[in-house]
Amino acid sequence: MTRFQIQVPATSANLGPGFDSVGIALTKFVTLDCRPADEWHFAVPEEDQPYIPAGKTNLVYQTALHTAKVHGHDSLPPTHVTMTNDVPIARGLGSSSTAVVGGIELANQLLDLRLSDYDKFKIACEIEGHPDNVGPAIYGGIMVSNYDNGALDYVHFTDGLDDLTWLAVIPNYHLKTEKARGLLPVELPYKEAVNNSGSANVLVAALAMKNWELAGRMMKSDRWHQPYRQALIPGFTDVEKATTDAGALGFYISGAGPTMLALFDEWDEAKAARLKQELADFQVEPLQAHLTGVTVHKQTEAKHC
Numbered sequence: 001m002t003r004f005q006i007q008v009p010a011t012s013a014n015l016g017p018g019f020d021s022v023g024i025a026l027t028k029f030v031t032l033d034c035r036p037a038d039e040w041h042f043a044v045p046e047e048d049q050p051y052i053p054a055g056k057t058n059l060v061y062q063t064a065l066h067t068a069k070v071h072g073h074d075s076l077p078p079t080h081v082t083m084t085n086d087v088p089i090a091r092g093l094g095s096s097s098t099a100v101v102g103g104i105e106l107a108n109q110l111l112d113l114r115l116s117d118y119d120k121f122k123i124a125c126e127i128e129g130h131p132d133n134v135g136p137a138i139y140g141g142i143m144v145s146n147y148d149n150g151a152l153d154y155v156h157f158t159d160g161l162d163d164l165t166w167l168a169v170i171p172n173y174h175l176k177t178e179k180a181r182g183l184l185p186v187e188l189p190y191k192e193a194v195n196n197s198g199s200a201n202v203l204v205a206a207l208a209m210k211n212w213e214l215a216g217r218m219m220k221s222d223r224w225h226q227p228y229r230q231a232l233i234p235g236f237t238d239v240e241k242a243t244t245d246a247g248a249l250g251f252y253i254s255g256a257g258p259t260m261l262a263l264f265d266e267w268d269e270a271k272a273a274r275l276k277q278e279l280a281d282f283q284v285e286p287l288q289a290h291l292t293g294v295t296v297h298k299q300t301e302a303k304h305c
């Protein structure tokens, strides 16, 4: 009898102007400990129980079943899944992507589907609709990708990311992605779109060239979404000022918010203590890039004679 554990990292999408197409995996995780059972059950941490159902309606199971059906299976073997969750729900750190990627991997393991990372990425994009969180959750590091009418193209890189600290400043309230997307304009003037595309291009080139100072400046230059979303995040300007004064190279709304991320190339405990004190209304967590994406650890039970 085999038990296994799936670990999926949190992700931060957009990085400023890389709207819907750039994301990074970070060192916070959802863990699914899976063992065979007579019926399906998800043991969910108490604080998440109002949002994550214990039964088959939850997103992990629904995604696993969808993945199974896409590959010609009608059902999944009943499993007891114990969830450990360090990724706060509806805060802009990719919690729904952890469920989607976790569900795909669950089906992959239970049915021995032998999916490639690209297979997983495509299924995840069909479900999420945009690739910027699910991509890094699968591959780790930074993922630059585009999903357009079923066509999925990407560039993935991890070089130099070990040198950086991504400071997550997490408000203590939920913000639904649909609400934050609902504030965005339907159209942009052509010239504005060209400028936004230009700053996104420079962002990506700077990240790939490890020019962190330039990448940080581009994060702050976003005009695709942040000007519209800032109003939903009380304290945005104060957090930007505090982190910039502390030496942050870049600052942006993580995904649809409300978490804000500040990029540092120099970091120490004194800086961490000072910022935690200054930003006491928020959960302040220094994170690193997670370079490998979703992982599976198998555990075979010893046979008793």
Ligand code: HSE
Pocket: 013, 014, 019, 020, 021, 130, 132, 133, 177, 180, 181, 225, 255, 256
């Ligand atoms: N790119 C997405 C957004 C991420 O900003 O709305 C959240 O799903």
